[in-house]
Amino acid sequence: MRVAVTATFTLLLTTAVAAPAVAAPASALDQARQASEDTPFDGVLDVRWQDGGATHLERLTVQGRGGAMVIQGGNQVMALSPFERLLAHGGQSWDELWPSSVTPGPRPDASAKYQVTEVAGGPVVAGRTTKTVRISQGATVREQLYLDAATSLMLERDEYGEDGSVVRAMAFESVSLDASMAAPAKPPSAEHPATPVAVRGQVSALAPLELADGYRRVGVYRSGGILHALYSDGVYDLSVFEQAGRLRHSDLPGPGDPVAVAGGTTGWTYPWPGGQLVVWSTEGRILTAVSDAPADQLLLAVRSLPPLPPERPSLLSKLKRACRTLMEPLA
Amino acid sequence: MTEPRRFGDSPFGGGMHLGDALSGLLDGELAPSQQDAARAHLVGCPTCAEELRAVGQARDWVRALPPVEPPFGFYERAMREGRRGAFATGPSLRRRAGLAALGAAAAAVTVLGVGSPRPNPASPAVPRLVEAHATSASVGADLLSKLAPVAVPVSFGR
Amino acid sequence: MAGSGVPSWEEVARNHGRFLYTVAYRLTGNHDDAQDLVQEVLLRVRKGLETYRPGSLEGWLSRITTNTFLDETRRRRRRPVDPLPDEPDRVVPPAPGADVAAASEGLPDDVQDALRRLPPEYRAAVVMCDVVGLSYQEISQSLDVPVGTVRSRIHRGRALLRQALA
Numbered sequence: 183m184r185v186a187v188t189a190t191f192t193l194l195l196t197t198a199v200a201a202p203a204v205a206a207p208a209s210a211l212d213q214a215r216q217a218s219e220d221t222p223f224d225g226v227l228d229v230r231w232q233d234g235g236a237t238h239l240e241r242l243t244v245q246g247r248g249g250a251m252v253i254q255g256g257n258q259v260m261a262l263s264p265f266e267r268l269l270a271h272g273g274q275s276w277d278e279l280w281p282s283s284v285t286p287g288p289r290p291d292a293s294a295k296y297q298v299t300e301v302a303g304g305p306v307v308a309g310r311t312t313k314t315v316r317i318s319q320g321a322t323v324r325e326q327l328y329l330d331a332a333t334s335l336m337l338e339r340d341e342y343g344e345d346g347s348v349v350r351a352m353a354f355e356s357v358s359l360d361a362s363m364a365a366p367a368k369p370p371s372a373e374h375p376a377t378p379v380a381v382r383g384q385v386s387a388l389a390p391l392e393l394a395d396g397y398r399r400v401g402v403y404r405s406g407g408i409l410h411a412l413y414s415d416g417v418y419d420l421s422v423f424e425q426a427g428r429l430r431h432s433d434l435p436g437p438g439d440p441v442a443v444a445g446g447t448t449g450w451t452y453p454w455p456g457g458q459l460v461v462w463s464t465e466g467r468i469l470t471a472v473s474d475a476p477a478d479q480l481l482l483a484v485r486s487l488p489p490l491p492p493e494r495p496s497l498l499s500k501l502k503r504a505c506r507t508l509m510e511p512l513a
Numbered sequence: 514m515t516e517p518r519r520f521g522d523s524p525f526g527g528g529m530h531l532g533d534a535l536s537g538l539l540d541g542e543l544a545p546s547q548q549d550a551a552r553a554h555l556v557g558c559p560t561c562a563e564e565l566r567a568v569g570q571a572r573d574w575v576r577a578l579p580p581v582e583p584p585f586g587f588y589e590r591a592m593r594e595g596r597r598g599a600f601a602t603g604p605s606l607r608r609r610a611g612l613a614a615l616g617a618a619a620a621a622v623t624v625l626g627v628g629s630p631r632p633n634p635a636s637p638a639v640p641r642l643v644e645a646h647a648t649s650a651s652v653g654a655d656l657l658s659k660l661a662p663v664a665v666p667v668s669f670g671r
Numbered sequence: 672m673a674g675s676g677v678p679s680w681e682e683v684a685r686n687h688g689r690f691l692y693t694v695a696y697r698l699t700g701n702h703d704d705a706q707d708l709v710q711e712v713l714l715r716v717r718k719g720l721e722t723y724r725p726g727s728l729e730g731w732l733s734r735i736t737t738n739t740f741l742d743e744t745r746r747r748r749r750r751p752v753d754p755l756p757d758e759p760d761r762v763v764p765p766a767p768g769a770d771v772a773a774a775s776e777g778l779p780d781d782v783q784d785a786l787r788r789l790p791p792e793y794r795a796a797v798v799m800c801d802v803v804g805l806s807y808q809e810i811s812q813s814l815d816v817p818v819g820t821v822r823s824r825i826h827r828g829r830a831l832l833r834q835a836l837a
């Protein structure tokens with residue numbers, strides 16, 4: 183065990199020493215990204231988000247070691263490499279949600295859409311001095327990041343709603359950069375419930391190369407019967423999941439808010455701890471768009487999806503449907 | 514306790530209490546003179562004051578009911594049927610489907626399982642989709658802020 | 672909608688679909704019957720069975736919806752029922768005290784359920800008044816009953832709702 187720890191530590195040192203050799207980060211955002219992989223840290227992270235009128239707070243413990251990370255809350259998440267992701271629900275066994283074999287393409291350059299500026303000074307977060315990085319889109323400030331002045335590790339991230347109030351925030355309540363613990367090891371018995379595989383060539387009409395507001399497709403995956411198209415605008419990511427079926431109200435995850443989506447269809451929108459999502463149904467397909475983007479961007483993007491040709495049920499399927507209707511009272 | 518005042522020569526007739534004039538008062542449907550008389554009566558009549566509060570509460574509840582969204586695709590279906598003239602003759606889409614089934618059931622039983630069926634109802638496993646999004650989006654992006662939300666089990670208030 | 676002309680059923684579906692569905696759902700209390708009711712309303716609009724007077728389109732739609740609903744309700748009644756207690760001296764049950772009232776907060780599902788259990792004529796009057804927002808005069812014309820009857824039905828409907836939700 184001791185040997186293993188020493189070996190890992192040596193590896194970390196090597197990584198740390200090797201880091202400056204990597205091409206100079208293009209922007210403050212890239213510096214923060216790089217720092218979250220390079221800087222060993224232990225901390226307690228508070229995640230806050232708005233849901234209707236209520237603010238939720240979840241306190242997580244976080245450890246980062248050389249590109250690997252363990253986040254412990256109600257669920258436990260592991261990033262084992264720059265690619266592989268494991269997740270355990272509650273205290274249950276580990277599922278491999280994202281294997282290292284699938285990697286999205288490069289993200290678009292964020293500077294086409296956002297202005298990323300360093301603002302002089304920053305608050306003290308978890309006892310550490312910060313510098314402020316502001317991400318604006320035109321006149322709208324989308325978010326502010328507070329990076330550790332010494333390492334560029336992100337210590338706080340505040341996202342703003344349309345009225346300028348903070349709608350989501352992530353901030354270290356305490357953090358230690360004197361890492362001495364081992365890097366996480368892959369649990370011996372990770373399961374692969376629905377491992378996604380990359381899809382190439384002809385994909386669904388509902389996975390165009392581009393969506394409104396600068397979202398470009400960076401990958402399409404299939405997992406079980408669900409097609410997953412991942413989009414990015416360089417800062418935020420947006421997934422569109424497509425599956426066959428008709429949506430019933432009872433299938434929706436909660437009351438939600440109705441919104442107009444593509445083709446004048448009504449969808450239902452919900453906040454989740456990392457962003458916003460929309461569920462809707464069109465022509466025998468169920469669509470779920472999940473994003474960490476601001477809600478207005480998610481809706482713009484979703485409304486730009488192409489319409490599907492109308493469903494034409496066959497005579498047989500009409501008969502089957504009629505039979506089902508007949509049987510329903512007997513069920 | 515104050516004795517309710519006589520209301521005998523009021524604009525509401527000979528009753529002791531205001532009755533449905535209370536709803537008229539709430540809805541602004543009383544003439545000014547009736548309003549004044551009703552308000553004067555309420556001052557001395559706890560029974561009517563209590564009834565006013567109760568029906569006012571029921572009124573508020575119904576007024577606070579949210580709009581109801583039609584089921585997905587309901588109007589689109591109705592418009593398709595309507596353009597074909599299908600709902601201009603006979604019972605509704607829903608009931609017609611039932612009647613058709615009565616006639617067709619015997620024949621249909623023999624052909625079930627053949628042809629392309631209409632999609633069945635399916636539940637999107639929204640919490641799992643959220644996890645799939647966050648894990649895929651965290652690859653090559655800011656690991657901490659993309660991945661941390663997945664450590665919070667997703668629930669949508671149900 | 673096209674000026675003061677009669678709106679087409681497609682315009683109604685496209686531009687007033689949510690309103691129409693809301694009224695139908697509040698009257699019937701379930702999605703199946705609401706869909707049938709809306710379908711029947713669209714049919715009546717399509718066939719030009721209802722006289723349209725330029726004015727409140729939603730008032731017109733709610734009149735058609737409510738009357739279609741009441742027609743259907745009466746058609747379904749297999750036996751004559753007691754006449755409605757429209758007479759004004761019928762006693763409204765006393766309301767519970769404030770402590771009881773605080774316990775029931777008028778949750779939408781509970782309110783809808785209580786609404787569904789009202790006699791149809793009371794329900795129609797309450798929906799037209801409190802969901803659609805029509806005046807007593809407008810309701811009276813729509814349902815072809817005197818204003819006093821409208822007031823009485825609304826009041827009794829509310830009192831029964833309050834009692835059911837206590």
